[in-house]
Amino acid sequence: VKARNEQITGLEEKLRTAEATAISEEEREIYPDGTYAGFSRVDFVRTVLDxxxxxxxxxxxxxxxxxxxxxxxxxxxxxxLSGLDE
Known part of the structure; x- marks a missing residue:
C-alpha cells in the first residue's frame, strides 16, 4: 500500500509538471513576447469576465x-420586444 501511495504521489507530481510545461510551451507559441506569462488563472478568469x-x-x-x-x-x-434585451 505504501509503495502504491508513493507511486501515486510521484505520478501526480509528474502530471503537475507536465501541465505547467505544456501550458508554457503553448503560451510561447501564441504569445511569443510573454504577454500573459505572469497571469495566474484568477487573473485570466477576471480578464475574460471583464x-x-x-x-x-x-x-x-x-x-x-x-x-x-x-x-x-x-x-x-x-x-x-418583451424579453429580447435580457
Missing part, C-alpha cells in the same frame, strides 16, 4: 440602437 461584460454591454447597446432605427423607419408597426 471582456465578457464589455461584449454584453456593447451588444445590448447595438440591439437598442437597431430597435430604435426600426421604430423610426416603421412608425406604424408595433414591435413586441
Amino acid at each position: 471582456w465578457q461584460g464589455s461584449v454584453v454591454e456593447v451588444s445590448s447597446s447595438q440591439f437598442r440602437n437597431v430597435v430604435a432605427q426600426i421604430k423610426l423607419l416603421n412608425p406604424n408597426v408595433e414591435l413586441n
